[in-house]
Amino acid sequence: MTSKSTGNYRFPEGFLWGAATAAYQIEGSSMADGAGASIWDRFSHTPGMMLNGDTGDVACDHYNRWREDIEVMKRLNLQAYRFSVSWSRVMPDGRGAINAKGLDFYDKLIDGLLEAGIEPLCTLYHWDLPAALDDRGGWLNPDIADWFADYGQVLFEKFKGRVKTWGTINEPWVIVDGGYLHGALAPGHKSAFEAMIAGHNVLRAHGAAVKRFREVGEGQIGIVLNIEPKYPASDKPEDEAARKRAEAQMNRWFLDPLMGRGYPEQLKDVYGEAYREFPQEDFDLIATPTDWMGLNWYTRSVPENAPDAWPVRARPVKQIQHAHTETGWEVYPPALTDTLVWLHEQTGGKLPLMVTENGSAGYDPPHAIDGRIHDPMRVEYLKNHLKALHDAIGKGVDIRGYMAWSLLDNLEWSLGYSKRFGITHVNFQTQERTIKDSGLLYAEVIKTHGAVLDRL
Numbered sequence: 001m002t003s004k005s006t007g008n009y010r011f012p013e014g015f016l017w018g019a020a021t022a023a024y025q026i027e028g029s030s031m032a033d034g035a036g037a038s039i040w041d042r043f044s045h046t047p048g049m050m051l052n053g054d055t056g057d058v059a060c061d062h063y064n065r066w067r068e069d070i071e072v073m074k075r076l077n078l079q080a081y082r083f084s085v086s087w088s089r090v091m092p093d094g095r096g097a098i099n100a101k102g103l104d105f106y107d108k109l110i111d112g113l114l115e116a117g118i119e120p121l122c123t124l125y126h127w128d129l130p131a132a133l134d135d136r137g138g139w140l141n142p143d144i145a146d147w148f149a150d151y152g153q154v155l156f157e158k159f160k161g162r163v164k165t166w167g168t169i170n171e172p173w174v175i176v177d178g179g180y181l182h183g184a185l186a187p188g189h190k191s192a193f194e195a196m197i198a199g200h201n202v203l204r205a206h207g208a209a210v211k212r213f214r215e216v217g218e219g220q221i222g223i224v225l226n227i228e229p230k231y232p233a234s235d236k237p238e239d240e241a242a243r244k245r246a247e248a249q250m251n252r253w254f255l256d257p258l259m260g261r262g263y264p265e266q267l268k269d270v271y272g273e274a275y276r277e278f279p280q281e282d283f284d285l286i287a288t289p290t291d292w293m294g295l296n297w298y299t300r301s302v303p304e305n306a307p308d309a310w311p312v313r314a315r316p317v318k319q320i321q322h323a324h325t326e327t328g329w330e331v332y333p334p335a336l337t338d339t340l341v342w343l344h345e346q347t348g349g350k351l352p353l354m355v356t357e358n359g360s361a362g363y364d365p366p367h368a369i370d371g372r373i374h375d376p377m378r379v380e381y382l383k384n385h386l387k388a389l390h391d392a393i394g395k396g397v398d399i400r401g402y403m404a405w406s407l408l409d410n411l412e413w414s415l416g417y418s419k420r421f422g423i424t425h426v427n428f429q430t431q432e433r434t435i436k437d438s439g440l441l442y443a444e445v446i447k448t449h450g451a452v453l454d455r456l
């Protein structure tokens, strides 16, 4: 879908343009220099769990090529870079001893970014739980809130004054829905009973880390949620009930308690006897105020009632009138505007927001052709989503920045290297980087602070 230019796409003063990645998806060398294994090392080496048997053993080899990647960021005109830290690189057992060499990797990366004039945005956790903690129950063990705060403290203290913007946890819903409910992601469990508990502990860990940050850290801290808006499939009451269940299970399960509203009532209907009550003090911890919130946004869905679809009893209706990306996700940019307006309202209209991920998997070739990677679908996607983002700013939503997903093609979790989300192409045979057409457009958007969009 192409939206027509309405003229003035200049973004507000100070709006931060960047790109995002996550440790296990790009770094490779996950066991180097004294690092401990994470649940993704284990999962990806378990036969049958990953498409084509892919692993993150090498990935984009960013662990060795980070200097070259900063050069790529400079060519993209990035002002910010959102990355995550591998917990088990820094603390091989997840608690206790610190691995100085692991910490040093991030220390150098942060200095390199600052030297290049690129602001580091640090995410504490993007799904790669230390395997040693999984052995103690992982997200099912209530002690994880303290383990996570202790780990956070190491980073807060080490990078104080250099990292000013912190994210605690990336996409709690995916951690729980993928890792504990449906089992497609590490650690690969399939239990609604576990999912309720794991989700609660993810939220408690976030709250504990925010509290610790207030004691020892400096700067701004928030959480990053993936919100996929649920549009009505029809005006039938059973479809509206299904839409509400889907919205509660995916969006409100985490957003509502963060905002001090506890779990949405539809969650009981979704989880039935697996639903759990928790003490008020947990909810107080979870709702510890933050400074900002990140939104990871890719698509919308249009759920209809589907009694056999466990556990939500809702199934998305395919919107054949619109394009879909290589992951099968509908391309529908106006829903980004709607989501930002909705989130602004849901968070009380005062919490600054940032789009911490947005992007698309496209049908890119495995190697550059004549030094170029043409990715016309991603160019359209980027252009139209930036316009949709600008529309949300025009509607009064306080949005502080945009981080394209992703800086580099990378390991798309259990889909391996089959899906390319990068604005920079990675040839996984040679590790050569080529900025795609979408990356070239993005560099121009940043250079002109959005004005180039007026012509597109």
Ligand code: IFM
Residues within 6 Å of the ligand: 022, 025, 171, 296, 357, 405, 412, 413, 421
């Ligand atoms: O690759 C993921 C990322 O790790 C989290 N957000 C969604 C992306 C695309 O699926």
